[in-house]
Amino acid sequence: MNKKHTYKMRTKTLFLMSFLMISFFVISSCETDETQTVATFTELVMADEFDTDGAPNSTIWGFDIGTGQNGWGNNELQYYTDRSENVTVQNGVLIITAKEEAFNGASYTSARLLTKGKFEQTYGRFEARIRLPYGKGLWPAFWLLGDDSNGTEVWPQIGEIDIMEYVGSEPTIMFGTVHGPGYSGGQSIGKPYQLENDRFDTGFHIFGIEWGPDYINYYVDDILYNQITPDDVPGEWVFNRGPFYIILNVAVGGQLPGAPNAETVFPQTMLVDYVRVYNRRN
Template identity: 70%
Template sequence: MMKNNLKNKTKMRVTKYLLFPTLLVITMLMINSCETDETQTVTTLTNLVMADEFDTEGAPDSSLWTYDIGRGPNGDGWGNQELQFYTDNSENVRIENGFLLITAKEETIDGALYTSARLKTQGIFEQQYGRFEARIRMPYGKGLWPAFWLLGNDCDVNEWPLCGEIDIMEYLGDRPTTIFGSVHGPGYSAGQSEGKPYSLTNGRFDTGFHVFGIEWGPNYINYYVDGDLYNQITPDDVEGEWVFDHPFYIIINMAVGGLLPGSPDEDTEFPQTMVVDYVRVYQ
């Protein structure tokens, strides 16, 4: 399987750097058919300020990434009743053949029934505004909950949701054609978050790579899949204070179980892997 992935990636290496300069043209075409607010903002952000292409074998680059370890600060499954124990073990997180692999395994550690990994740039790379994107292939199976998201860098002082959360992409493993993007803040968090799903009309998110991104500026966050602008969130859309005006850091993780996806069932096979081709941030 990895040989095929590597072959596909080699082709992408030639072309993917050519996609971004044409983003403005593509996005303007998409806006005409996008069911979003007419105040849509389209920008061209070409200043690459952070990128990880995952081209070095082994552990993720420690100058960019660190880890959350365990079952959450309160041992409660990170506030979501998740079932995994996050580790920094190579079986759960490693770089191989130019991809970051985050793997969920069925094994018991410290009372948890599964292991997985959660990477973050907290204290290393944090940015206010810009374009954040990643190219990812999803796993498949009920109870799997991969995500690519941002958390306010003041979360140690202003507890969630006061610090703000920007979910660039969340995915439920038994719904392979749909992802969703949302924001959480004071007055609009958890089940009351503001967001929107995006569904593929052809294909599935677990059978191919797709680019998930946002463009974030003062008073707006635009959501994209493969250059398709599918939602915009502004202060007028939320039922509370807009808290997206300070630096945020990046998190990439795969949870197992929890309030949103429910538990794995007898048809969920393990191990399951979230495959990340790259992460890039522009200003």
């Protein structure tokens, strides 16, 4: 079975909501041009190709379990589990499944994987090849979070780099953002990227950043669409500290997408073909 082309989506009626993600963060003023810093990161230091069926590789991935505080800080509606019903590797892809079901007081279940304490890094190229779900109320993400030094530091001081966020009711648009002190939550700094004549829920796309001292470059399918630097943020630049760890999750509901509605079809899946991290070769 070809892991990149065998999953088919149901035909669904496309409904549009207002451009919610644009109002959720402040758009970075920098443009894609020849003045941007572009580095070459070619030394592969971590890769999960998801070639072994079953549970995700426990030497790389751990799990957040439960509903977190205040729905993981965002009023999310799901209960995160490590059950195979919500997260498994099959046919060369990691499958994160959001389900509508009563579970431990929640109405939805999903999964949130993280490399905290297993793989953490400052700077480099972080990328993943992903096919996204579809539907109102779905909120998948591929992102990095700064280590909290065993609880001695808190968000947003630790920093957050969102490589890919997406709301399921806008299947042609994703966005990348940063959060730090003075520019977190609704004041985060980022920029959307819109596909032309394509959708993120009908095929795989590569989401990545190249991150170095004083810059973060954002890519979709190797297209550089934004760069964020210390000049673009209205507070302390916390991205020269480290290390940061990787998170993959599918949230249901929350402040950004809102709750699912009658048009939302469950279950929904996020398929991850691979996750790779590179350093610059000396």
